[in-house]
Amino acid sequence: MSGGFHLYSKGFCPFTQMARIALTACGVPYTFTRFQPQEPFPDWWTTASPDGSFPVLQLPDGSYTNSSAKMIAIGSEAGSSRSTLYPTAQVEEIKTWEAKLRSGLVQPAMKVLMAANPDIQAEFRPKLKEAVSTVTAQLKSRPAGTYFLGTPAPTSLDVIIYPILQRFPLITYFRGVSFTNDTIEAYVRVLESDAAFTSTSYDMAQMKAFFVKSLPKMKPMSAGRLQHMAIRRQFEKAGKLHGELETLAEGQVERAKDIAKELTRRITTLVRFIQEHASFEEEVVYPVFEEMAPGSTSRAHSEHAHDAPLLERFDREYKAALAAVELAPGEGAVQAAKKEYGKFSQELEKWRVEMDEHMAGEEKGLFPMTAQLGEREIGVFTNVYYHxxxxxxxxxxxxxxxxxxxxxxxxxxxxxxxxxxxxxxxxxxxxxxxxxxxxxxxxxxxxxxxxxxxxxx
Structure with a gap:
C-alpha cells in the first residue's frame, strides 16, 4: 500500500463517489479497492479509520484520511492548477456553500433514504425540500450549461451535489417522494456530460438491487404502527366515498349502487380489522406490557371495552343500509343511497376521530415499550400473527x-x-x-x- 493514492471503500457509498469524482476531475492517479458488502476490512483499517467508517484514502506518504471533505481538498491540491476545485476568486463562496450543502442537502437526503424509522424520514423531508429549493434557486441564477456556481469547470460543490442527486430516484422508489425538477435534471445532464462524473458513478440498477437487500428495516412490532396507518387511511377512503355519494346526480344509479357496495365492504372490513387489532392487543401484547409496566395499558383497555359493543352496533346497522339501496326502484337508488348512508356520515367521522386519538395514545404511551422487548420481540409478533x-x-x-x-x-x-x-x-x-x-x-x-x-x- 505504499506510494501514490489508494482509495478503499465498499458498497455504494456517496462519499466514496465524491472522492473518486474529485481525484478523477483533477487528474490525480489513484487505485480503487472496493470490498464486498459482507467482506471484513483488513486489520490496518482500525488505524486508518478508528471509527470504522469509509471511504479511506491512503496518501503517498502512507498516512490516511477517512474524511471525504479532506479527500476532495487533497484531490484539488494534488491536481494541476488548471483543474482545481477551488478557483481562487471563489474560494470563500465555495467554502460557504460546502457547509450549507453538507448539512442542508447531504444529511437530510441520506436520512430520508436510509432511516428505517418513518418519524426520522418525516423530520428530514422538509429539510431536504428546503435544500432542493435553495439549490434550484442557485441553478436558475447561473448561465445555462455551466456548473453549480456558473463556472466552466466543476468545483467541489458539483462533486458534493452529484452523488446525492443520483440517489433521488432511489428516494422516490423507496420513500415515495420526489425531490427533482426540470432545473435539477438539466443540471444533472451537464454533470453527466463530464467523464469525471460518469466514469465514477454507480450503475443505478445495481445500486437499487443493493438497497433492496441492505436498506435498514424496522423491527417486527412495527406492524402495529403500520396497522394504525392502514386504519387511518381506510377511514379517509371511506370519508371520500361518502363525500362523492353526496354529489351524485339523480341519474347516476349504477355509481350510487357501486359506492354503496364499496362503502359496505370497506367499513365492515374496517370494523373487523379494528376488532381483531384490539383483540390481539388485549390477549397478546398488553399482557407483555403489563409485565414490563403494571397499569400501563389500563386506559387503552378501558377504551377497547367501551368501544366494543358500539362498534358491533355500528357494523350491524351499516350493513343494513345496503339492502335498502338494493331494494329501491330505478333512479330512487340514488336518493336511497344518500339517505341511508348519509345517516352514518357524522358517526363515521366520530369513529375516525376517536380511533385516531386512541391510536395516538398507544403510539405515545405504549409503542416505545417495544424497544425493551429485545429477543422477545419476534416471539410476541409471531403470536400476534397467528392470533x-x-x-x-x-x-x-x-x-x-x-x-x-x-x-x-x-x-x-x-x-x-x-x-x-x-x-x-x-x-x-x-x-x-x-x-x-x-x-x-x-x-x-x-x-x-x-x-x-x-x-x-
Missing amino acids: CSPYRELLLPFVLEVLSPQERMQYMHNIMLAVAEKDPEEWKKVGGYLKAGLSAGDVVDLRERLPALATVV
Whole structure:
C-alpha cells in the first residue's frame, strides 16, 4: 500500500463517489479497492479509520484520511492548477456553500433514504425540500450549461451535489417522494456530460438491487404502527366515498349502487380489522406490557371495552343500509343511497376521530415499550400473527391496499421473519392471499422489494 493514492471503500457509498469524482476531475492517479458488502476490512483499517467508517484514502506518504471533505481538498491540491476545485476568486463562496450543502442537502437526503424509522424520514423531508429549493434557486441564477456556481469547470460543490442527486430516484422508489425538477435534471445532464462524473458513478440498477437487500428495516412490532396507518387511511377512503355519494346526480344509479357496495365492504372490513387489532392487543401484547409496566395499558383497555359493543352496533346497522339501496326502484337508488348512508356520515367521522386519538395514545404511551422487548420481540409478533389467523385472508390485502409500496414491503418482511422458515406451509398460504387480494402489478412490485416472496408468489 505504499506510494501514490489508494482509495478503499465498499458498497455504494456517496462519499466514496465524491472522492473518486474529485481525484478523477483533477487528474490525480489513484487505485480503487472496493470490498464486498459482507467482506471484513483488513486489520490496518482500525488505524486508518478508528471509527470504522469509509471511504479511506491512503496518501503517498502512507498516512490516511477517512474524511471525504479532506479527500476532495487533497484531490484539488494534488491536481494541476488548471483543474482545481477551488478557483481562487471563489474560494470563500465555495467554502460557504460546502457547509450549507453538507448539512442542508447531504444529511437530510441520506436520512430520508436510509432511516428505517418513518418519524426520522418525516423530520428530514422538509429539510431536504428546503435544500432542493435553495439549490434550484442557485441553478436558475447561473448561465445555462455551466456548473453549480456558473463556472466552466466543476468545483467541489458539483462533486458534493452529484452523488446525492443520483440517489433521488432511489428516494422516490423507496420513500415515495420526489425531490427533482426540470432545473435539477438539466443540471444533472451537464454533470453527466463530464467523464469525471460518469466514469465514477454507480450503475443505478445495481445500486437499487443493493438497497433492496441492505436498506435498514424496522423491527417486527412495527406492524402495529403500520396497522394504525392502514386504519387511518381506510377511514379517509371511506370519508371520500361518502363525500362523492353526496354529489351524485339523480341519474347516476349504477355509481350510487357501486359506492354503496364499496362503502359496505370497506367499513365492515374496517370494523373487523379494528376488532381483531384490539383483540390481539388485549390477549397478546398488553399482557407483555403489563409485565414490563403494571397499569400501563389500563386506559387503552378501558377504551377497547367501551368501544366494543358500539362498534358491533355500528357494523350491524351499516350493513343494513345496503339492502335498502338494493331494494329501491330505478333512479330512487340514488336518493336511497344518500339517505341511508348519509345517516352514518357524522358517526363515521366520530369513529375516525376517536380511533385516531386512541391510536395516538398507544403510539405515545405504549409503542416505545417495544424497544425493551429485545429477543422477545419476534416471539410476541409471531403470536400476534397467528392470533389473527381466522381473518388473515380478508385482512392482509385490506391492510396492504392502503400502505405505500415500501410500507407493504416492511409489513411483509415482518411476516416473513415470523413464518417463512418456521412454517413454510403458512408462508405458502400468505403468497396465496397476496395473489388473490392484490393486483398483479402490486404483487410484482412487492416481490421486487422483498425477494424472499419469490418462492410463494
